[in-house]
Each structure stands twice: as structure tokens, then as C-alpha cells.
Amino acid sequence: MAKSSRSSSKKANNRRKAAxxxxxxxxxxxxxxxxxxxxxxxxxxxxxxDVNMEANADDVALDGENDEADADDTAMEIDAKKPSKARIGKKRIDKRKQKKSKVVFTKYSDRLAAKKKGKGTTAE
Structure with a gap:
């Protein structure tokens, strides 16, 4: 028989391996x-x-006034934008409806009643 993992020989072997x-x-x-x-x-x-960005901002300011005019145009475009709809969508979780099975089996009692009706009409 095999030794269990709780046996003293297994424990001693594990301690020896660990060391x-x-x-x-x-x-x-x-x-x-x-x-x-x-x-x-x-x-x-x-x-x-952040330090690199501040240095780049100083360089852009020294380039000229045309860049500042372009910056104003872009700033106006940014102000005109509507808030994104992505935040609204995150608030609510849409759970899709589970598809219902298209196959519907009739009840046993309905099938039995249909058989009785069928037998009654053929006998006449």
C-alpha cells in the first residue's frame, strides 16, 4: 500500500527536499x-x-502669433462639442430578452383529446 501524504516518512522527505x-x-x-x-x-x-509638456508649451509660445490664432479656433471647436453619449450608456445595463423556443409541444391531455375526437369522427 502507498503511504499517505500525512505519514511521517512523507513529511520527513518533504522537509529534506525543502532544505x-x-x-x-x-x-x-x-x-x-x-x-x-x-x-x-x-x-x-x-x-x-509633465515637465516635458511644460517645456513644449514654452517652445510653442515662442513660435509666433499664428499658432495662437489656430489654438483659439480649436478651442472654440472644443467648446461647441456636445458631451459624449458614452457616459449615459454606461449607467444602465441592457439585458437582452432570452429567445423563446419556437417549438411548442402540446400537452398530453390535448393530444389524447385530439385522438378521441379523431376516432369519433372516423367511426361515424
């Missing part, structure tokens, strides 16, 4: 992760996109 096989693998993984984290921490931080 000799899985322990070193776990330590190696931890070392790799910590080395990667240290490398990321030492790397210089990239500039945020």
Missing part, C-alpha cells in the same frame, strides 16, 4: 530580484511627462 532542493533555488531567486531592484534604484530617474 536541499527548494531552499537554494529560493535563495538564488531572492538574490536575482534584489540585484535587479538595486540596479533600478541606482539608475537615474527619468523626467516626468
Amino acid at each position: 536541499s532542493v527548494f531552499g537554494p533555488a529560493e535563495l538564488a531567486r531572492d538574490e536575482r530580484l534584489s540585484a535587479k531592484l538595486l540596479e533600478l534604484a541606482k539608475a537615474p530617474k527619468p523626467e516626468s511627462s
